[in-house]
Amino acid sequence: MSTRVLTTTVDELSARTAYDVWRLRQQVFVVEQDCPYPDLDGRDLEPTTRLVVLLEDDEVVGTMRVLDDGDAMRIGRVVVAAAGRGRGLAALLMDEAMRLCGDRAVRLDAQTGLTAFYAVYGFEVTGPEFDEDGIMHVPMSRARP
Template sequence: MEIVWQIKAFEALTVIELYAILRLRSEVFVVEQNCVYPDLDGKDAQALHLFGTYKNEIVAYSRLFEPGIYFENASIGRVVVAEPYRKNQWGRDLMLQSIAAIQNHFGESQITISAQLYLKKFYESLGFVAFGKMYLEDDIPHIKMIKD
């Protein structure tokens, strides 16, 4: 099984790609995690969009920000893999692609994320370190994590 990775600025996304990305984010964050929150936060236009396609379907996605948009450092957000494909470890691949893209596109090595608390060990395995205390973001426990 081979996933094909692409990275695009917001205005370079096709309507079909944007629809598939928003659908994937909605399926996981709103439906699966039962979280009503403002996914369309006005920041998509400021992000680079990294997505993985398998059999012509977008199955993995993250959005990447330059320093100062979300955090002082560059950041990765909306990290999502469609449920049927999580067993393939594409979440790890997605994060490795995201980290490399931030370094390549923004020239940054320090990255901050707002991680769902249950994924803390996963992000630690990628070199992120937790900072501060747990906090609720949209009623889901999160923790700030930074990778140097």
Template sequence: MGVLHVASGPELTAGDLYDLLRLRVDVFVVEQECPYPELDGRDLLPSTVHLWWRPDSAVLGCLRLLDEGDAVRVGRVCTAASARGTGVGAKLMAAAVDRIGDRPSVLGAQVQAQGLYARFGYTPVGESYVEDGIPHIEMRR
């Protein structure tokens, strides 16, 4: 089944942070072949909130919420290859939207994933753009 975990940056244990970073690197850097600076200095900020799905010892999906003042940015949304199509991403997004509440929120969606975000009230804004060789589109809710 699984368990949803939520923690602000300072509440993360070293083990949790390692597991989140490992999944993000596995998905974004290795699988999608996007070498980028994963360690951006924002994961441990008090205002950053991490959500992740862990049924046992392995994290199957995660995302983070960044407070950008006028909006909350949903980012680093990823699901382990072994858990795709199981609803993990939808569970994480539902929890994120619940946590965000009525505040405006934004995200940079990979174009092929915009259907997932549309289910939670996000709509495309502007034109698509290429980031790390992958088409993206800004979405707002």
């Protein structure tokens, strides 16, 4: 099984891959985590947004998006399929995100249980825990390296 990382804009995704990305986000965030939220918020369509997609034998097994908020980059919608967890796939996503962000400041809202994972990439908690759609999160940021 070969894993490859695809970094692209939404306009460059094939219709099938785009469908699989949104299906995976729905499966994990809405169904598995029981968190109904407006996933299609328009940010995927921004010309500066980069979607990072992990493919194993052309099947989407993970994805995230990297947004340009002007004063900083923002990482979001980080997700790995249940069958792919525990194999380092989230690290592959984050490695690519860090490459895309370069020396810019970066922010993300981490699910509270994942702060140690993001700390490995230089992220620090920057505010109090908050409830986002029924799941506890904390704001985190990485200053310019």
